Amino acid sequence: MHLLIPAAGMGRRMGSDRNKLLLQLSNRPLLAWTLQAANAAEQISWIGIIGQPTDWPDFKAILAAEPPSKPVEFIRGGDTRQESVYNGLQALPDGAERVLIHDGARALATPHLFDRCAESLRHCRGIVAAVPVKDTIKIVDPTDELIRETPDRRNLWAAQTPQGFEVAALKNCHDRGRREGWQVTDDAALFEKNGLPVKIVPGEETNLKITTPVDLAIAELILQQRLGS
Ligand code: CTP
Numbered sequence: 045m046h047l048l049i050p051a052a053g054m055g056r057r058m059g060s061d062r063n064k065l066l067l068q069l070s071n072r073p074l075l076a077w078t079l080q081a082a083n084a085a086e087q088i089s090w091i092g093i094i095g096q097p098t099d100w101p102d103f104k105a106i107l108a109a110e111p112p113s114k115p116v117e118f119i120r121g122g123d124t125r126q127e128s129v130y131n132g133l134q135a136l137p138d139g140a141e142r143v144l145i146h147d148g149a150r151a152l153a154t155p156h157l158f159d160r161c162a163e164s165l166r167h168c169r170g171i172v173a174a175v176p177v178k179d180t181i182k183i184v185d186p187t188d189e190l191i192r193e194t195p196d197r198r199n200l201w202a203a204q205t206p207q208g209f210e211v212a213a214l215k216n217c218h219d220r221g222r223r224e225g226w227q228v229t230d231d232a233a234l235f236e237k238n239g240l241p242v243k244i245v246p247g248e249e250t251n252l253k254i255t256t257p258v259d260l261a262i263a264e265l266i267l268q269q270r271l272g273s
C-alpha cells in the first residue's frame with residue numbers, strides 16, 4: 045500500500061522559525077520518528093513525503109542517517125495541507141488503487157496502527173483512525189461566545205491519521221473541493237461531503253498531533269517511557 049506523508053507545514057503554532065518536523069524529539073528530528081514507524085509497517089510498500097523544496101536537503105539528511113527499506117519520493121507541498129495532499133495524489137505511481145495519508149506531525153503512531161489501517165482499507169472505501177473524545181465538547185456561537193449545544197459525547201470521536209481512501213474517489217473529491225472552494229482540515233471531510241462512506245479504525249491515544257510546545261514535551265515523555273520499557 046502507498047503512503048503519503050504531508051510534511052510541508054510551517055509549524056506556526058509551535059512558534060518555531062522553521063518547519064516543526066525538523067525540531068528535535070529525543071535526539072532525532074520529529075520527522076525521523078514518523079518515517080521510522082512508516083518504514084517498519086509491513087503493509088506500506090512506498091512512501092511519498094510532501095514537503096517544501098527548502099526543506100528537502102534536511103529531509104534527505106534524515107533519510108541518509110537511517111535509509112528506509114522501501115522506495116521514498118519527494119513531492120512539492122502547497123500552501124495548505126489540502127493542497128499538499130492534492131499534489132501528493134497527483135504524484136502517486138500509476139496503479140495505486142488505495143492510499144494511506146499520515147501527518148508527518150503524528151510522530152508517535154506505531155507500525156501496528158499503519159498496518160491495522162491498511163488492513164481495514166482493503167474492505168472499506170475510506171477509513172480514519174480515531175479515538176473517543178475525553179472532553180465534553182461545546183458548540184459555541186462565535187458572535188456572542190454563548191454555548192449553543194452540547195453534543196452527546198458517546199457519538200464524538202477525535203479524528204487522527206492515518207486516513208485511507210480509494211485513490212480515484214479521493215481525487216474526485218479533491219477536484220470537486222477545489223472547484224467549490226471547500227476548505228477542510230482532513231481528507232475524510234472531503235469524502236464525507238461527497239456522500240462517501242468513511243469508517244472508524246480504533247486509533248492510539250498516544251498518536252497525538254504535535255502542534256504546540258506542550259505537545260512536544262508530552263511526546264518526549266511518551267517516547268522516554270516507550271524506550272525505557
Ligand atoms: N502540512 C502540509 N502542507 C501545508 C500545511 C501543513 O503538508 N501547507 C502538514 C504539516 O507538515 C503536518 C500536517 O500537515 O505534518 C498537519 O498540519 P499541522 O499540524 O497544522 O502543521 P503545520 O501546518 O506545520 O502547523 P501550524 O498549523 O501550526 O502552522
Ligand code: MG
Pocket residue numbers: 053125
Ligand atoms: Mg497547519
